[in-house]
Amino acid sequence: MSDCLFCKIIAGEIPSAKVYEDEAVYAFRDIAPMAPVHVLVVPKVHIASADGVNAENSACVARIFEAIPKIAAAEGLTNGYRVITNCGEDACQTVKHLHFHILGGKPLPETMA
Numbered sequence: 435m436s437d438c439l440f441c442k443i444i445a446g447e448i449p450s451a452k453v454y455e456d457e458a459v460y461a462f463r464d465i466a467p468m469a470p471v472h473v474l475v476v477p478k479v480h481i482a483s484a485d486g487v488n489a490e491n492s493a494c495v496a497r498i499f500e501a502i503p504k505i506a507a508a509e510g511l512t513n514g515y516r517v518i519t520n521c522g523e524d525a526c527q528t529v530k531h532l533h534f535h536i537l538g539g540k541p542l543p544e545t546m547a
């Protein structure tokens with residue numbers, strides 16, 4: 435998608451602090467971190483949100499979840515971490531390209547809603 439921020443980051447048109455990349459997945463540091471480690475993991479194909487995952491494109495979600503433990507290990511998250519995806523208005527999704535937040539490096543609050 436030509437006007438998608440994360441597609442532009444994946445394409446290298448907008449700079450990012452990359453922490454991981456493979457054929458299907460790109461991961462980079464969140465620009466406004468909410469924890470000592472705050473990484474965004476995105477599919478290289480444009481999917482608007484978790485609500486856009488289907489039988490044709492779900493393989494990239496598996497690839498993301500294969501990458502997440504590698505990223506967590508590289509970031510030193512030996513005591514656990516949280517993985518979140520915000521989907522749609524009620525969840526306050528601000529960037530309409532599927533992404534998973536990895537948050538860690540401190541004890542996180544119990545509540546999420």
Ligand code: AMP
Nearest residue numbers: 450463464465466519520526527528529
């Ligand atoms: P969400 O609210 O779940 O859609 O999350 C979008 C995330 O993207 C937020 O945590 C933002 O801080 C982050 N973000 C926005 N622009 C950039 C950028 N240029 N580089 C890195 N992270 C960004």
Ligand code: ZN
Nearest residue numbers: 438441480531
């Ligand atoms: Zn996109």
